[in-house]
């Protein structure tokens with residue numbers, strides 16, 4: 001499995017379910033590839049932010065104070 005495919009599966013895992021085969025091939029690649037292990041720990045942080053955003057959207061609309069709080073967290077203006 002290539003690094004490109006591994007990073008694709010890592011990203012997919014953040015937003016949806018991955019198959020058992022994808023999981024196994026990803027884990028195997030992570031064992032042999034330090035670059036992808038680093039990518040995985042980075043993408044975990046991103047995934048948390050994305051999940052937080054998603055939950056906000058499904059539960060209620062953001063109020064203005066919440067929006068600015070979120071922007072602060074994401075470091076955007």
Ligand SMILES: [Zn+2]
Pocket residue numbers: 002003004006029033034035036
């Ligand atoms: Zn790799």
